[in-house]
Amino acid sequence: MLRDGAEATVIRRNNRLVKSRIPKRYRVRELDERIRRERTRAEARLISEARRAGVATPVIYDIYNSIIEMDYIDGKPLKYVISETLCEKLGELVGRLHSAGIIHGDLTTSNVIWDGSKMWLIDFGLAFSAEDLESRGVDIHVLFQTLESSHPNHEVLIDAFCKGYYRTLESAKDVLERVIEIETRGRYA
Numbered sequence: 001m002l003r004d005g006a007e008a009t010v011i012r013r014n015n016r017l018v019k020s021r022i023p024k025r026y027r028v029r030e031l032d033e034r035i036r037r038e039r040t041r042a043e044a045r046l047i048s049e050a051r052r053a054g055v056a057t058p059v060i061y062d063i064y065n066s067i068i069e070m071d072y073i074d075g076k077p078l079k080y081v082i083s084e085t086l087c088e089k090l091g092e093l094v095g096r097l098h099s100a101g102i103i104h105g106d107l108t109t110s111n112v113i114w115d116g117s118k119m120w121l122i123d124f125g126l127a128f129s130a131e132d133l134e135s136r137g138v139d140i141h142v143l144f145q146t147l148e149s150s151h152p153n154h155e156v157l158i159d160a161f162c163k164g165y166y167r168t169l170e171s172a173k174d175v176l177e178r179v180i181e182i183e184t185r186g187r188y189a
Helices: 029-052 084-099 133-150 154-168 172-188
Strands: 008-013 016-021 060-064 067-071 112-114 119-121
Touching: 016 029, 029 060, 029 067, 084 112, 084 119, 084 133, 084 154, 133 154, 133 172, 154 172
Parallel strands: none
Antiparallel strands: 008 016, 016 067, 060 067, 112 119
């Protein structure tokens, strides 16, 4: 087992990952099954859409019930190998994702894998489709909070991310201004 979270368990079987959504006992069984099945399909669809938009994501092999079988990506989570250069690449990656109208929903340095030559985005369990500034801003705000809480040189990393983001998203300036607004709301709430 690689991960045992509140929403899903992830196991490695040969060169594949098997992600299975956990049943919620507090829901009516039929409703729970439908919700888990729909969320699983939505996650698989968004992973495939992101891949078509030029974002490296695992290849999906099968979807059944509330289970997705996909490629195992061999590499290290970005949080362990983070650098200015990799943050700039991450900015480009997120810019492509947002250009495709996809919000990751859990954009942290744990959900980005660096294999030594390519950056992969994983865990689309909270992803959704949206093109508004607020959704994009919240996505980036979550990443910036992760950088601030985990990396002493976070200012440099955030600046590098922004450089890459500007290169791949036409509305980057508006989105990054929204991030500042979101941060201000959080400080005084």
